[in-house]
Every structure is written in structure tokens, then in C-alpha cells.
Amino acid sequence: MEVVNFSVGNRIVAFNILNILLTEKFDNAQTSVPSEDASFLGIKDFMGVPTPIYDLGIAMNKQSTQKTNQVLIDILHKGEKEHAHWLDLLEDAIGNKQVFSQPTDPIQTEFGKWYDTFNSQNVDLIDVLQKMQAPRQQLFNAASQVIALNNDGETQKALQLLTQERNGSLATIKRLFETAREHVKASYKPVTVFTTIDGRQPSLGFVVDNVEDSLHVEDEEIRELKDLEVHTGAIDGRVKNMIIGLITTAGKNSLLLKPEAFL
Numbered sequence: 001m002e003v004v005n006f007s008v009g010n011r012i013v014a015f016n017i018l019n020i021l022l023t024e025k026f027d028n029a030q031t032s033v034p035s036e037d038a039s040f041l042g043i044k045d046f047m048g049v050p051t052p053i054y055d056l057g058i059a060m061n062k063q064s065t066q067k068t069n070q071v072l073i074d075i076l077h078k079g080e081k082e083h084a085h086w087l088d089l090l091e092d093a094i095g096n097k098q099v100f101s102q103p104t105d106p107i108q109t110e111f112g113k114w115y116d117t118f119n120s121q122n123v124d125l126i127d128v129l130q131k132m133q134a135p136r137q138q139l140f141n142a143a144s145q146v147i148a149l150n151n152d153g154e155t156q157k158a159l160q161l162l163t164q165e166r167n168g169s170l171a172t173i174k175r176l177f178e179t180a181r182e183h184v185k186a187s188y189k190p191v192t193v194f195t196t197i198d199g200r201q202p203s204l205g206f207v208v209d210n211v212e213d214s215l216h217v218e219d220e221e222i223r224e225l226k227d228l229e230v231h232t233g234a235i236d237g238r239v240k241n242m243i244i245g246l247i248t249t250a251g252k253n254s255l256l257l258k259p260e261a262f263l
Contacts, residue, residue, distance in 0.1 A: 001222070003247065005212035005254050006193065009061045009068060010121050012212060012254040014247055019195050019259050021047075026190035026207050039236075046194055046202050053192060053205040054262070059236050065209045069188055073181050079111035080177040083139065087170055090143055091162050094150045104143045106136045124183045132176045135169040142169070195259035204259055217247055222256060238262045 002017040030042035030053045039058035043050045057065040086102055086109070093100040106112045120126055142165045149158035189210045194202045223246040241261040247254045 001217045001219075002214065003217050003254075003256065004214045005252065006191075006208040007121065007187070007210045007212055008056050008208050009065050010119070011060065012121065012252060013056070013060075013208070014217075014254040014256050015193065015195065015259060016256070017214070018199065019197075021194045021196040021199075021202050023191045023193050023211065026192045030205075041207065044192075044205060046205065049202050051194065051202045051205050053207065056206045056208050059262075060239050062236075065188055066190075069184050072184050075111075075114060076177055076181050076184070079114070080174055082109060082111050083136070083170060083173050087139070087162065087166060090146060091159070094146060094155060094158050094162065097150075100143065100147060104140055106133075106140045112136075122183060122187050125180055125187070128176055128180045128183060132173060132180075135172040135176070139165055139169040139173065193259075197260050204262060206259065206262075212252075215249065217249065221248055222246070223248060 003014040004017055004020060004023075005012050005014045007013075028041075030044040032042045033040070039055045041053045041055055044053050045051070055064055057063070057068075061068070089102055090100055092098070103109050103112075107116065115129060118129070142161060146158045146161050149155070149161065187210060190207055191211055192205045192207050194205045197203050225243055225245055239262070242257040242259065243255055244258045244261075245256040247256050
């Protein structure tokens with residue numbers, strides 16, 4: 001079987017290439033139709049056939065990937081500001097001879113707690129966040145040195161060290177936060193996958209986040225999934241009907257979907 005992998009939120013899904021009539025950049029040009037279904041975007045005249053268009057991200061995750069990504073970008077903005085504010089508070093405490101009451105362990109910060117539980121299929125984003133650990137640790141290690149210098153009456157040296165960290169580790173952290181946000185934005189390149197049943201006429205269009213890759217899959221690399229409801233709970237029944245197997249290859253795993261089962 002030849003399949004094409006697509007990213008949808010934090011998941012990789014696959015369609016049999018025989019079920020794909022065409023893919024095109026999502027232009028949001030469909031005609032809106034009154035509906036209580038948030039995933040139903042409207043109807044598009046495609047090849048002379050009025051074709052229903054669905055946002056697969058909303059159907060699978062109950063929220064569009066664009067909105068999910070914006071939440072993530074906001075978290076990264078907040079994390080960057082948190083680090084800068086932390087250093088400002090440390091400098092104020094030294095300058096005013098006050099006790100510094102902020103965490104000196106990066107894991108105990110709000111961003112550190114979030115990062116400890118965060119997971120993503122975006123390998124570029126994960127790589128950047130991992131690169132952030134070393135300068136974050138260096139920045140927070142400096143707090144104990146600065147406080148010790150100040151307690152020994154070496155306030156000027158303490159402030160010099162703060163300036164050094166502001167221009168060094170904090171500047172590096174800020175650059176990495178910006179790079180992380182860019183990777184989040186770049187991961188969303190929505191396309192509409194026009195699916196077909198007979199190989200000639202479009203049946204449904206699904207908006208996905210990005211085209212990943214195409215590959216040949218042997219029968220033994222497709223694991224049939226049964227009794228999903230026990231494990232998935234009350235997900236959208238249409239999505240549940242689409243999931244027919246798990247593709248397990250050496251490079252990447254994905255959920256094999258049967259698009260016509262959506263309705």
C-alpha cells in the first residue's frame with residue numbers, strides 16, 4: 001500500500017493514496033453553511049462537485065491546530081518574559097539589599113513546570129527547547145553566586161555578574177524562545193486533502209496541518225486496531241470510525257484512516 005502521512009495537531013495520520021484525489025493549499029475559500037458542527041467548514045465547488053470541507057484537527061482534537069499553536073506561542077512569550085523578569089527581580093534585590101524570594105531552581109519556575117510535562121511531535125521545537133536547558137541552568141546558578149557576593153559586601157561584583165548573565169545566558173534564552181516560536185508557526189502549513197471513493201469524484205475534503213511524507217507500507221506493518229472505545233472514551237464517533245490501523249515503520253508511526261468512514 002502507498003500512503004501519505006499528514007500531521008494533525010500532535011498526531012500523524014495516513015491516507016491510502018488511492019483515497020486521495022488531490023491536495024491543495026488551504027485557502028479558506030469554501031462557502032459557509034449553518035451547522036452546529038465546529039469541524040464542518042462549509043462547501044467548496046471542486047471539479048464541479050459541491051464538496052464538504054472538514055477541519056480534521058477540530059474533529060480529532062476538539063480545537064483547531066491554529067488555535068492550539070497560538071496558545072503554545074503565548075506560553076513561549078510568557079516564558080521569555082518570566083526569565084527576564086526573574087533577572088530584574090534578582091537585580092532589584094541586590095541593589096536594595098533585600099531577600100531574593102524567587103525560585104533558584106529552573107524546574108520550579110512556571111515555565112519549568114510546564115516544560116517538564118510538555119510533549120510534541122515537532123522535533124525541531126523539542127530540539128530548541130532542549131538547547132534551552134543549559135543556558136537556563138547557567139542563569140539560575142548565577143543567582144547563588146550573586147547572592148553570595150552581595151552577602152560578602154561585593155555588591156559591585158554581584159551587579160557585574162548580573163550584567164554578564166543578562167548579555168550572555170539570558171540573551172541566548174531569548175533567541176531560543178524566538179526560534180521556538182518560529183518552529184511552531186512553520187509547522188502549520190494547512191492543506192486540504194480531497195478524498196475520493198471511486199477514484200474520479202471528490203467525496204470529502206479534510207484540512208490537515210501539513211504534508212509529512214509518502215511511503216510504501218507492507219501488510220505486516222499495518223496493525224489492526226480493535227475495541228478502541230475502551231481506550232479512547234467519548235471521542236468523535238466519526239473519527240473513531242475512520243481509524244482502521246496503526247502503521248509501524250522503522251522511521252515513523254501513524255494512524256491509518258479510512259476517509260469515507262467519516263460519515
